[in-house]
Amino acid sequence: MELSGLQIFKYLPAAKKAENSNCKKCNCPTCMAFALKLAKNQIAIDACPYAPDELKEKLEYSQKQPQKTVEIDGLKIGGENVLYRHEKTFINPTAIAIMLDCSKPDWENTLKRIENFEITRVNETFKVDLIIYKNSTENLKSNIRNISEEEFQKLQLYNATDKDFVLTSSKLIDIRTKAIQEKNEKYSNPTYVKFESGQDLNLLCAQASFYLCKYANMLIFEDFDETLISTLLTLRQNIFTDPQKPLQVEAKIYEFNNPDENSIIFMTTNFALTFFAVASELENLNVPSYLVVTPAEGMSVLTAWSAEKFTAKMVAKTLKKFNLAEKVKTRKIIIPGLLAHMKQELEEEIKDFEIVVGTIEAYAISDFVKSLDQN
Numbered sequence: 001m002e003l004s005g006l007q008i009f010k011y012l013p014a015a016k017k018a019e020n021s022n023c024k025k026c027n028c029p030t031c032m033a034f035a036l037k038l039a040k041n042q043i044a045i046d047a048c049p050y051a052p053d054e055l056k057e058k059l060e061y062s063q064k065q066p067q068k069t070v071e072i073d074g075l076k077i078g079g080e081n082v083l084y085r086h087e088k089t090f091i092n093p094t095a096i097a098i099m100l101d102c103s104k105p106d107w108e109n110t111l112k113r114i115e116n117f118e119i120t121r122v123n124e125t126f127k128v129d130l131i132i133y134k135n136s137t138e139n140l141k142s143n144i145r146n147i148s149e150e151e152f153q154k155l156q157l158y159n160a161t162d163k164d165f166v167l168t169s170s171k172l173i174d175i176r177t178k179a180i181q182e183k184n185e186k187y188s189n190p191t192y193v194k195f196e197s198g199q200d201l202n203l204l205c206a207q208a209s210f211y212l213c214k215y216a217n218m219l220i221f222e223d224f225d226e227t228l229i230s231t232l233l234t235l236r237q238n239i240f241t242d243p244q245k246p247l248q249v250e251a252k253i254y255e256f257n258n259p260d261e262n263s264i265i266f267m268t269t270n271f272a273l274t275f276f277a278v279a280s281e282l283e284n285l286n287v288p289s290y291l292v293v294t295p296a297e298g299m300s301v302l303t304a305w306s307a308e309k310f311t312a313k314m315v316a317k318t319l320k321k322f323n324l325a326e327k328v329k330t331r332k333i334i335i336p337g338l339l340a341h342m343k344q345e346l347e348e349e350i351k352d353f354e355i356v357v358g359t360i361e362a363y364a365i366s367d368f369v370k371s372l373d374q375n
């Protein structure tokens, strides 16, 4: 963990009411100002001639990277600082690699399948991260990042693969714990686990999922299976989400089923999970519609409302920015049912539109739209 300004200050003369307190030799007005700058790496510790060795040692230790980062043609592996995502965030998602044996008769077909494989989920598109090719005299020509097995073996990575699941998982946990908690140099290389060809797919999926959560930096498969990789990439996207940055989509007006000026209008915030739930319902409705997505720092509707990121004034400003009143003749906006209490407030602020309270859950939108037709 890095030292805070306050933790640094405790070692400086002013905190101890000692001689030279706030002497300004470091070009800072006070010892506290120096401590705050040092915590942000904006000044060197040597700028203070009175900084004790104990502080220098503590600082050196706190700045030591627990796990190294290994880079393969832009793919970063390792570099983690915490054991649990909620402590700060994970840095580099577990890389998914395929070991491609170019001596196998069908290797070119497998290569094509790997190249054609991709999944798109919550606004992100994923492919296999790396091909490690072996038994080839030539460099592999592929649009997927690749490396020969010989070159791969030279990387500073730790092979944590053991003869069974219990041993491998214990090794992964032990290495990561020693790297993070003790900053032990011996355990600072990123880890990988390799799965041999011909294993039971269900077992493979269960074991690989565990290793992805705790704590493999890379998983290597000798067989390529689209369903397995899709599952792992989906899990990976969830595990490696930064808890400080909610998944969000662009705030704008989205169109479904070729809407015109008389189409119905829904509204929600730019929280990705809400957006995709509502968008998929609107897409499947076969009714032309608009979805106005307001900027709310990726917060869900109720959170945004309680954090004052979804206020009547902000909604009015967004509609004006999107030019909605000029774009459509429709004069009704359907707001999420969870914001029913805002109806009056919104109507007072947004003079051009009537506010209709919609459903609490996205799955109920279809019945709700049918009920609108009947009215």
Ligand code: SF4
Pocket (backbone or CB within 6 Å): 012, 013, 014, 020, 021, 022, 023, 024, 025, 026, 027, 028, 029, 030, 031, 032, 034, 035, 047, 048, 049, 050, 051
């Ligand atoms: Fe404090 Fe050291 Fe700066 Fe003097 S040089 S003000 S003692 S931090």
